[in-house]
Amino acid sequence: MVVRSEAPPVGTRYHERWLGLAARLAPLLFLLTAGACLRFYDLGYRSLWLDEVFAAQVVRIPDLSSALDYAARDGWGTPLHYLVTWFLRPIGVDEFAIRVPYAIAGLLAVIAMYALAARLYGRAIGLVAGTLLAILPYAIFYSQESRQYAFLMLLTTAVMLAAYRAASRGRVIDWAFLAIAGALDLYAGYLAIAVLLAAYGYIGLILAGNVAVGWRASRLREALAASARAGAMAILSAALIGAAFLPWFGHLEAFLASRPGQRFGEVAAGHQPTLDEARSLLQQLDFHGILFWLLVAGIAWAVIDTVRGRWRRSLVPLAWFFIPLLGFAVVSGGGIVAIWPRYFGAVYPAAVLLAAAGVDGLARAVGSVVRLGQRALSSRPGPGFSPVPAPRHFPAQSLARAVVMVCLCSLVALDALPADAAAYTRAKGSDYRGAVDAMLEADRGHPVVLVVGENPDWTVMGLGYYSWVRGSRLTVLDALKLSADSVKIVQSATTVWGAVHSADLPSPATGGLTASLFTDVWLLRPAAGQAASIDQARSILTWTASFQPEITAATRLIEILQGHSTPGPELLPSPTASQREADPLPLDRWILQPGASVGAGGGAFVLDPDGRSINVYLTTLTLKPGRQYLISFSCRTSELVGAASVFVIADGPTGQMAFPDGAGYQCRGSSDADRGVFAFTIPDGATSAMLWLRATGTGTASFERVSLRPLQ
Secondary structure (H helix, E strand, C coil): CCCCCCCCCHHHHHHHHHHHHHHHHHHHHHHHHHHHHHHHCCCCCCCCCHHHHHHHHHHHCCCHHHHHHHHHCCCCCCCHHHHHHHHCHHHCCCHHHHHHHHHHHHHHHHHHHHHHHHHHHCHHHHHHHHHHHHHCHHHHHHHCCCCCHHHHHHHHHHHHHHHHHHHHCCCHHHHHHHHHHHHHHHHHCCCHHHHHHHHHHHHHHHHHHHHHHHHHCCCHHHHHHHHHHHHHHHHHHHHHHHHHHHHHHHHHHHHHHHCCCCCCCCCCCCCCCCHHHHHHHHHHCCCCCHHHHHHHHHHHHHHHHHHCCCHHHHHHHHHHHHHHHHHHHHHHHHHHHHCCHHHHCCCHHHHHHHHHHHHHHHHHHHHHHHHHHHHHHHCCECHHHCECCCCCCCCHHHHHHHHHHHHHHHHHHHHHHHHHHHHHHCCCCCCHHHHHHHHHHHCCCCCEEEEECCCHHHHHHHHHHHHHHCCCCCEEEEHHHCCHHHHHHHHCCCCEEEEEECCCCCCHHHHCEEEEEECCEEEEEECCCCCCHHHHHHHHHHHHCCCCHHHHHHHHHHHHHCCCCCECCCCCCCCCCEEECCCCCCCCCEEECCCEEECCCCCEEEECCEEEEEEEEEEECCCCCCCEEEEEEEEEEEEEEEEEEEEEEEEECCEEEEECCCCCEECCCCCCCEEEEEEEECCCCCCEEEEEEEEEEEEEEEEEEEEEEEEC
16 A cells, blocks of 8 residues: 655745745845945045046046057056946946946955855855955955956956866856856956966866776776866867957057066065065955964865865865965065055955865864764763763754854954954045045136146046046146146146145245145145246245255246246257168167158158057267256147157166156147147266157157257
């Protein structure tokens, strides 16, 4: 007689399905809530700082092609985060709107970490790993910054998840996921190269391991066939990644060629590391105290896992963590401990995953101790020499593991959350927004700010962006690049301010100025009573000369343009005294590269770039160290799609110095000729100087009436 078991009532099954769904969704809802609160809180409070401003400038560009050209100007960067910012510009240009996609990427990285850790170690450890990435200050910091590092954390985690799925299941969709994630990761940052090496290195180890297992089980032929199929798919996915990255490959080559020994860091390979530098780096990466020891425990647990046969899961965090670090060590040597922390963004999630594995290993160790205790207790003789029965249905081992996980996560949170709170109250970067708002509050007319001090391009960019965001008439000028046109702007200004990016300044009161500090940007204003704007500018430049002597050339330029002084005799030969590029190069003669020619009238240089740079240059020993000189020229770029610039480069024992301020004078793109004039000082020790005219892009640029004279 067959007895059928009754099926559970429909209502019971429906209730169980909902309970199962709730159990699966609860960790995700918790991680989404915690991650979103910590990333979106205070997101727009701080001013954009330098690197963020550089990325945010792309919203001012009207078309996609120009946006890609702008992204290519970032020698360290790749275009993904620029394009994301550009496509989302309709949502706004304020700090919150600019940072929203990066906060979302940081939040998705938390979910991706949960998915990967849950796949490897179970949902409990997935929740641990996701929680760690959600609350650690490093991950929050770069989720609130409009640079590529949040995308790197998200996409590198996705790449390793895809690699694990492809190696373990081998479905076409998994290999396609790996190809897509890998290509996007490369476009998020060059650091993804190391992660892709780790991903495909992991796949190679798994395929080799499968062959070894098949050989031991006397199934070598089947194992070789399966590994060959998987290997072919791996090669195909890698080829697809390479093909997708081909449009940007030239930029990668230029990046690698231009920074030998510093490709992924800021320190040369000969740097001698110190213990203090290592401690400082770990501190900035959050891996200090309990989290450092969890990382160590995670590495040990992964090694034990490998020995015990769970190598398919344990090799994921080990390859992800150690292969990129090995690449850093090869490129930077001992300088690895002095690399800026942001460059570890691609390997940071691997360290978090290993720390979560450490929690898993410690919890399992405690659970094993509890299980042994239970066995010892159950085998202890009771009354009548019979074993004492263990309590039934009491999950002591599981409870002990859960308690250990909660306690360890709580210890990390007690360390991380105060650091998160401190970060919200600490200004991040220069307060360009505050400086611009202060100037506009004082003068709603046509204020002008002269940027002085070292690296003025940073401050010009930051203040210029916020002037544009506010829709104001505030004009930002680099004092070292004053020209005839910019002096006219100063003369028409309602007020003139000074700005300098510096932590320490001589007393502005000595120059009759008042100063206000906006984080690390000083805003200077001449004392009341100086009605003429040109006099206000002169007082700022005179005070600046006390710590930046080369600024006196700008003061002399103003005097010449106002007719209060005249420059000395002409030092340059006429354009007709020129020749094609040759080796060795003669002195005091114009050298024309292919694509450059002298105009029909003989008084102008015509440069016709075709997607590359064309140069006209002259090397001379005439210029004397310590002397000030004036260059003037007329530049036409109406038929050029690109940029035209004028440089002076001084050679000396300590290397090269370029004027103005390394970036050169960039001609203004308009239908009218740009009358360029700038002054500079040849540094002490200079042995020669080169005047350099350059056009980059496509079309035609011309330089007329090029003149170089000493300042009397």
